[in-house]
Amino acid sequence: MAYEHTSERRIEFSETDMAGLVHFSNFFRYMETAERDFFEAIGLDLINSEPGSVVGWPRARAECKFSAPLRFGDTIQIHLAVKAVKDRALEYQFRIFRKNPDGSRTQAGKGSMTTIFTTMEPDGSLKSSPLTESIRERITPAPEEALARPLDA
Numbered sequence: 001m002a003y004e005h006t007s008e009r010r011i012e013f014s015e016t017d018m019a020g021l022v023h024f025s026n027f028f029r030y031m032e033t034a035e036r037d038f039f040e041a042i043g044l045d046l047i048n049s050e051p052g053s054v055v056g057w058p059r060a061r062a063e064c065k066f067s068a069p070l071r072f073g074d075t076i077q078i079h080l081a082v083k084a085v086k087d088r089a090l091e092y093q094f095r096i097f098r099k100n101p102d103g104s105r106t107q108a109g110k111g112s113m114t115t116i117f118t119t120m121e122p123d124g125s126l127k128s129s130p131l132t133e134s135i136r137e138r139i140t141p142a143p144e145e146a147l148a149r150p151l152d153a
Contacts, residue, residue, distance in 0.1 A: 001140035004081045005038035011074045022070040027109050028062055031094045034078040035113070042138045054120035055129075060089065064111035068098060075099040076108065081142040088128045089116045090139065093147055
């Protein structure tokens, strides 16, 4: 069972503001990128949109604390750890790091997100649903030491 994943990407020019810094809203996109990559790595579909079987993960809560700027061209790593697996939801912890030229990393942000497993009703409304057995077989909460791991690890 999986409980963590790290994604890596470069900062694009379109993600920066007039000061050349990454706009804060993009940190939430980075968290979603890591979530998508995590699901792909464990062989699960993040979104299922087959007719009559629309399933998704709307956000119930998301937050991010920023601690260092990111700029165009920076390479970042987004670390996802599963904080909790609930009856109908997953809670994630994220750490976003800038890779420095000397090989070290600087933490640029730390966030969390709670997503609710939902299905679409015939009238188009969303309904929270219990996590499937397939999800429970593949995703487990991270051990406390993974959540508390030193920031530069």
